[in-house]
Amino acid sequence: MARRLTLSGNDAAAEAMRQIDPDVVTCFPITPQTELMHKFAEFVADGEVKAEMVLVESEHSAMSAAVGAASAGARVMTATAANGLALMWEIVYIAASNRLPIVMPVVNRALSGPINIHCDHSDTMGCRDTGWIQLYSENAQEVYDNVLQAIRIAENPDVLLPVMVTFDGFIISHTVEVLDALEDKDARGWIGDYKSTYSLLNTDEPATFGPLDLQDYYFEHKRQQIEGMNNATAVIKSVGEAYGKLSGRAYGMTENYKTDDADYVVIALGSTCGTAKVVVDEMRAEGKRVGLLKLRSFRPFPHAEIVAGLASAKAVAVLDRSVSFGAPGGPVHKEILAALNGTGHTTSIVNYLYGLGGRDISTTHIRTVFEELETVAGKSIPADEVRFIGLRG
Amino acid sequence: MPAPKQLAEREDLMSGGHRACAGCLPMTAMRQMLLTAGKDTVVGCATGCVEVVTTIYPYTAWKTPFIHNAFENSAATISGAEAAYVSLKKQGKIDKKINFVAMGGDGGTYDIGIQALSGAMERGHNMLYICYDNQAYMNTGIQRSGGTPKGTATSTTPAGKVIPGKTQFPKPLTEIMIAHDIPYVAQATPGYPKDFSDKVEKALAIDGPAFINVLTPCTRGWRYPPEQSMEYARLAVNTCFWPLFEVEYGVIKINRKPKNILPVSKWFEGQGRFRHLFKEENKGIIDEIQAEVDRKWTLLLKREEMTQA
Amino acid sequence: MREKSWREIPIGGMIEDAGNADTYETGSWRTYRPIWDAEKCIHCLACWIACPDSAIQLKDGKMVGIDYSHCKGCGICAFECPDKIAALEMKLETEVND
Numbered sequence: 174m175a176r177r178l179t180l181s182g183n184d185a186a187a188e189a190m191r192q193i194d195p196d197v198v199t200c201f202p203i204t205p206q207t208e209l210m211h212k213f214a215e216f217v218a219d220g221e222v223k224a225e226m227v228l229v230e231s232e233h234s235a236m237s238a239a240v241g242a243a244s245a246g247a248r249v250m251t252a253t254a255a256n257g258l259a260l261m262w263e264i265v266y267i268a269a270s271n272r273l274p275i276v277m278p279v280v281n282r283a284l285s286g287p288i289n290i291h292c293d294h295s296d297t298m299g300c301r302d303t304g305w306i307q308l309y310s311e312n313a314q315e316v317y318d319n320v321l322q323a324i325r326i327a328e329n330p331d332v333l334l335p336v337m338v339t340f341d342g343f344i345i346s347h348t349v350e351v352l353d354a355l356e357d358k359d360a361r362g363w364i365g366d367y368k369s370t371y372s373l374l375n376t377d378e379p380a381t382f383g384p385l386d387l388q389d390y391y392f393e394h395k396r397q398q399i400e401g402m403n404n405a406t407a408v409i410k411s412v413g414e415a416y417g418k419l420s421g422r423a424y425g426m427t428e429n430y431k432t433d434d435a436d437y438v439v440i441a442l443g444s445t446c447g448t449a450k451v452v453v454d455e456m457r458a459e460g461k462r463v464g465l466l467k468l469r470s471f472r473p474f475p476h477a478e479i480v481a482g483l484a485s486a487k488a489v490a491v492l493d494r495s496v497s498f499g500a501p502g503g504p505v506h507k508e509i510l511a512a513l514n515g516t517g518h519t520t521s522i523v524n525y526l527y528g529l530g531g532r533d534i535s536t537t538h539i540r541t542v543f544e545e546l547e548t549v550a551g552k553s554i555p556a557d558e559v560r561f562i563g564l565r566g
Numbered sequence: 567m568p569a570p571k572q573l574a575e576r577e578d579l580m581s582g583g584h585r586a587c588a589g590c591l592p593m594t595a596m597r598q599m600l601l602t603a604g605k606d607t608v609v610g611c612a613t614g615c616v617e618v619v620t621t622i623y624p625y626t627a628w629k630t631p632f633i634h635n636a637f638e639n640s641a642a643t644i645s646g647a648e649a650a651y652v653s654l655k656k657q658g659k660i661d662k663k664i665n666f667v668a669m670g671g672d673g674g675t676y677d678i679g680i681q682a683l684s685g686a687m688e689r690g691h692n693m694l695y696i697c698y699d700n701q702a703y704m705n706t707g708i709q710r711s712g713g714t715p716k717g718t719a720t721s722t723t724p725a726g727k728v729i730p731g732k733t734q735f736p737k738p739l740t741e742i743m744i745a746h747d748i749p750y751v752a753q754a755t756p757g758y759p760k761d762f763s764d765k766v767e768k769a770l771a772i773d774g775p776a777f778i779n780v781l782t783p784c785t786r787g788w789r790y791p792p793e794q795s796m797e798y799a800r801l802a803v804n805t806c807f808w809p810l811f812e813v814e815y816g817v818i819k820i821n822r823k824p825k826n827i828l829p830v831s832k833w834f835e836g837q838g839r840f841r842h843l844f845k846e847e848n849k850g851i852i853d854e855i856q857a858e859v860d861r862k863w864t865l866l867l868k869r870e871e872m873t874q875a
Numbered sequence: 876m877r878e879k880s881w882r883e884i885p886i887g888g889m890i891e892d893a894g895n896a897d898t899y900e901t902g903s904w905r906t907y908r909p910i911w912d913a914e915k916c917i918h919c920l921a922c923w924i925a926c927p928d929s930a931i932q933l934k935d936g937k938m939v940g941i942d943y944s945h946c947k948g949c950g951i952c953a954f955e956c957p958d959k960i961a962a963l964e965m966k967l968e969t970e971v972n973d
């Protein structure tokens with residue numbers, strides 16, 4: 174039985190957190206994440222959850238306390254955005270290295286400077302090599318679903334890595350949508366109990382966490398981490414399938430939307446995928462063979478799904494909502510090129526940079542992109558060619 | 567109260583085989599703290615000498631649970647572990663009493679970690695924070711910290727031809743912690759083991775946050791012969807440079823009033839880091855430091871009197 | 876200790892064997908060696924409470940010897956031993972015969 178709710182993205186994340194009811198939640202406010210934590214604080218104040226909320230004095234301490242709590246065997250969550258994520262970066266890396274299955278919603282917001290509060294992906298893309306799994310969400314429904322799945326993925330013994338569930342600031346966080354949520358008992362059953370292998374509180378079997386790890390072992394520990402991330406691909410898929418059986422909404426590494434026979438494919442992540450689907454449907458109705466490849470998991474990167482999704486494509490547009498300064502193309506673009514490398518593909522791939530600092534992207538923009546793809550098919554595009562959407566010339 | 571005799575009946579929870587310099591008094595402080603706190607203690611330490619020398623993978627000298635996270639977040643890390651304990655206890659998943667001890671060097675406490683420390687104390691976690699103050703960033707090669715005494719020669723404040731060592735007085739960290747109005751704040755040193763041990767015991771017994779600033783001479787950074795580590799700790803106390811006192815719910819108690827107060831120069835003598843202060847042209851600096859020590863000591867005596875019930 | 880493969884060690888840098896630094900010997904760092912005279916010792920434990928290397932050995936609350944596999948020869952113990960007792964003496968390693 175589903176419960177139909179009308180919630181913003183922030184409230185959807187908070188609703189999932191209420192059902193998860195972590196042992197410890199650490200947090201520090203930053204727009205556009207604030208309402209998420211306000212909502213959760215209400216659950217705490219009203220006694221609807223048992224979670225111990227640690228209202229720290231900075232995001233650096235939010236992640237530090239999360240590491241301390243997770244090392245003590247607790248199920249731990251926090252949430253942040255942009256500058257907050259940047260401030261906690263040092264410990265974000267440590268959380269993954271120490272193999273702590275912390276789950277953190279990140280409400281995507283442009284990094285300063287200049288300071289800006291609106292959506293782009295510079296914050297989470299800046300963290301793409303921290304060793305965290307990253308799941309991007311298209312709408313509030315996916316926020317809710319991804320948060321619930323993230324716990325199962327993170328805590329899987331073959332993975333044991335932290336997970337960021339990201340969603341676009343304001344566009345998703347503050348937009349109210351109708352969504353289906355699980356009944357509490359189904360959600361609790363899905364989440365299950367958590368038992369960590371090690372705990373600081375186990376004084377009878379004392380262990381040392383976070384030692385100085387030099388030339389002789391650091392590399393081995395990184396290799397283990399690579400293995401955990403590699404294992405995550407299968408786990409994300411199996412958790413996504415199992416969640417589908419429970420909720421009726423199955424998830425994979427990507428969503429290949431009408432790509433099977435598509436000549437022209439747009440690749441994107443986040444809320445833009447919703448906009449792109451509208452355009453795909455419109456153009457399909459006009460008889461155009463177009464499709465969308467939505468990246469749900471950016472870390473681990475879904476190589477196999479990309480190759481399959483682009484099998485028929487003559488031209489592909491990769492939409493990046495963050496810059497990789499000095500690199501040929503944005504972070505998503507580079508990964509797509511790497512995924513196709515060695516597969517013998519002849520697809521023309523164009524990189525588009527859009528939406529920085531919350532600049533709007535409309536269906537008209539995406540239609541233009543598809544139309545441009547028709548003109549580039551068969552041409553070889555230099556890897557460092559970047560086109561801009563919505564930028565004044 | 568735990569004097570060495572009583573402590574001797576307890577288990578030594580720091581193993582040998584750590585890599586501290588011979589004569590490292592921070593390590594003596596660790597042993598004394600652990601003997602007092604006992605095995606049901608979760609210890610966290612910031613990056614610095616103690617963490618580095620005790621946990622070189624795959625070895626650990628800690629026989630209690632131990633966590634190192636980073637340089638500036640020992641207090642936040644342990645506050646998280648304590649919150650996990652509170653949560654699991656509330657849920658009936660754990661019931662034994664566990665002590666929570668966060669630590670950092672002077673760099674990790676006076677400087678980079680002061681924000682996390684201040685936050686954790688303000689939030690009221692039931693934890694003890696111990697600063698082992700060896701008066702410089704020793705692990706990275708003896709650079710000045712906010713806790714380094716005025717006049718000290720360090721790698722970043724060398725005794726030069728124009729500037730004779732550090733020009734500022736140290737940050738009054740203990741006073742800053744007193745101003746947090748937490749239940750217990752103290753100054754101690756392993757040079758007076760019973761006093762230090764009593765303070766650790768008291769701090770752990772109190773419900774709520776506690777802070778102890780522990781002066782721990784460092785043979786390498788202070789440049790004196792290693793066998794004199796305990797002596798240099800005592801001299802700091804007996805010159806009143808480092809008074810032993812405690813503040814319990816705002817009431818100040820001085821734990822040692824030296825009968826024969828020595829001039830600070832007695833503490834400086836024999837330490838390589840202060841050698842240049844004995845040059846004729848720098849004598850004024852010693853006088854200035856002496857005046858500051860006298861002023862603070864007189865004030866402390868008055869404050870003690872003032873806060874008695 | 877044999878260096879292990881990444882498949883053989885706990886993940887996340889965990890060290891499960893509390894106090895295993897005990898198996899790491901630092902005795903060779905010594906230039907001077909503390910020599911203990913059991914006859915003179917009054918078991919005041921001033922040496923024990925001050926040793927940074929947990930190298931003063933006790934049994935039933937009394938000093939019984941020195942753990943030379945870890946003692947680094949700093950000399951704190953001999954310095955702390957009461958002057959009137961002087962039950963510890965530092966000798967150059969090169970001058971002691973074992």
Ligand SMILES: Cc1ncc(C[n+]2csc(CCOP(=O)(O)OP(=O)(O)O)c2C)c(N)n1
Binds near residue numbers: 613670700711
């Ligand atoms: C964020 C960060 N900045 C700098 C360092 C380098 N660092 C490691 S330990 C240390 C000094 C530690 O000094 P202190 O806290 O006084 O401890 P000590 O080594 O003196 O015992 C520094 C600067 C670091 N590890 N992390």
Ligand code: SF4
Binds near residue numbers: 592619704705783787
């Ligand atoms: S440098 Fe000082 S604090 Fe660091 S290990 Fe050596 S004696 Fe101890």
Ligand code: SF4
Binds near residue numbers: 930949
């Ligand atoms: S010489 Fe130093 S290390 Fe050796 S027993 Fe004495 S105090 Fe301990």
Ligand code: SF4
Binds near residue numbers: 911920956960961
């Ligand atoms: S300090 Fe001297 S007298 Fe006291 S226990 Fe040690 S060896 Fe014996």
Ligand SMILES: [Mg+2]
Binds near residue numbers: 671698703704
């Ligand atoms: Mg220091």
